[in-house]
Amino acid sequence: MAAGPRRDTRGIVDAPDLFAHVRFRRREPAAALRPYLEHYWLIDWDLTEPYAAHVVPHPSVNLVLQRYEAEDGPRGRCGYAEVAGVEPRLFTRKLTGRGRVCGVQFRPGGFRPFAPGHAVGDLTGRRVDAADVFRTPPPVDAVLDPDDEDARVAALDACLLALEPRPDPRATLAMAAVDRVRTDRTVRRAGLLARDLGLSARSLQRLFSAYVGVGPKWVILRYRIHEALERAGSGPDIDWARLAADLGYSDQAHLVRDFTATVGVPPTAFAPR
Numbered sequence: 001m002a003a004g005p006r007r008d009t010r011g012i013v014d015a016p017d018l019f020a021h022v023r024f025r026r027r028e029p030a031a032a033l034r035p036y037l038e039h040y041w042l043i044d045w046d047l048t049e050p051y052a053a054h055v056v057p058h059p060s061v062n063l064v065l066q067r068y069e070a071e072d073g074p075r076g077r078c079g080y081a082e083v084a085g086v087e088p089r090l091f092t093r094k095l096t097g098r099g100r101v102c103g104v105q106f107r108p109g110g111f112r113p114f115a116p117g118h119a120v121g122d123l124t125g126r127r128v129d130a131a132d133v134f135r136t137p138p139p140v141d142a143v144l145d146p147d148d149e150d151a152r153v154a155a156l157d158a159c160l161l162a163l164e165p166r167p168d169p170r171a172t173l174a175m176a177a178v179d180r181v182r183t184d185r186t187v188r189r190a191g192l193l194a195r196d197l198g199l200s201a202r203s204l205q206r207l208f209s210a211y212v213g214v215g216p217k218w219v220i221l222r223y224r225i226h227e228a229l230e231r232a233g234s235g236p237d238i239d240w241a242r243l244a245a246d247l248g249y250s251d252q253a254h255l256v257r258d259f260t261a262t263v264g265v266p267p268t269a270f271a272p273r
Contacts, residue, residue: 001181004028005026005027005028005038005039005040006026006038006039006190006265007026007231008230009105009231009233010058010226010227010229011055011056011057011058011229011262012055012056013054013055013056013090013229014054014233015233017049018053018259021045021047021051021053021095022043022044022045022051022053022095023042023043023044023045023159024041024042024043025041025042025043025149026039026040026041026042027039027040027042027149027153029038029104029153029156029157029160030157030160030161032161033157033165033176035107035110036106036107036110036113036114036165036171036175037104037105037106037107037110037160038058038060038105038106038107038112040102040103040104040105040153040156041101041102041103041105042057042101042102042103042149043099043100043101043103044099044101044102045098045099045100046098047095047096047097047098047164050095050096051094051095051096052092052094052095053092053093054090054091054092055090055091055092055262056090056091056222056225056226056229057086057087057091058088058105058222058226059108059178059212059213059214059218059219060085060102060105060106060107060108060110060111060180061083061084061085061106061120061213062083062084062104062105062106063081063082063083063084063103063104063106063113063130063138064081064082064084064101064102064103064104064127064157065079065080065081065100065101065102065103065130065140065144066079066080066081066082066099066100066101066102066144066188067079067080067099067100067140067144068096068097068099069097069098069099069100069214075212078140079140079141080129080140081129081130081131081132081137081138081140082124082127082128082129083115083123083127083128083129083133083134084126084127084129084231085120085122085123085124085125085126085127085128085213086120086125086213086214087125087213088124088125088218088261089125089262090263090264092258094219095127097123097149100144102143102144102152104156104160107175107178107179108175108178108179108212108219109171109172109173109174109175109177109178109211109212110171110175111211112168112171112210112211113165113166113167113171114134114160114163114165115133115134115161116161118133118170119209119210120209120211120212120213120219121210121213122209123213123216124214125214130197134163135163136159136161136163138159139155139158139159141153142155143156143159143160146212162269165260168205169234170210170211171211172209173197173207174207174208174211174212176197177193177197177204177208178212178217178219179206180193180196181193181216181219181220182223183225185246185247185248187220188220188248190204190205190215190216190220191219193216193220194216202264204216206270221258222262224247224248224255224258225258225259225263227247228247228255228259228267229259229263230245231243232259232267238267240252240255240256240267240268243255255267256268
């Protein structure tokens, strides 16, 4: 496993523009949590004009503790915690005024040891009050109140360690399967992934439903789109036909179709941005 949080911006639509409007950081969790977590992500902002952030989500569950001081109603001002299941669509959040978010991105397949009674597929596309998922509700104020970033990270560590995640061989298998898809560009078919893992196609589907929240075919597609999105952001001079072939598409039209359905605009319209 790589040391420290990853540094890429995969999944963030127009990352330079986002970073010009908010303070965004990734932080590493405590050592005992790293087998299950990608990283913590911290965002603070103080805006004079509204700003819309767009993300093509990873196949990950997130614990999100948040406070939006300009949001109507007491819930936003007081802060609250949600478990966000894997989001199948483009995620858009309008940011206004001042706010703070402290998030936990679990590794795909790594969430269930913290909430063993919840099939991850039941959370897909949903945002659920964290108190309804974990046996001990996250300490929202202890995480969101400190201006000291280290104190926020320590509070997140304490919260998650108190849940006492225990090794789960099926979670380990699910995490390994998704990591294989993410790092090995030759994995282009769910059936081949199942064969390589010594599973039937049906068993692989059940594993992903219970531990990842989406199917293996969806995960393969999502990582393809992440790579295409990153390449699109590098500039307009891209050989899309060659990229489509590199990503395992039969032709450029299929890449354009999937990219447009996920991001909302075709890659040729996105690239100049």
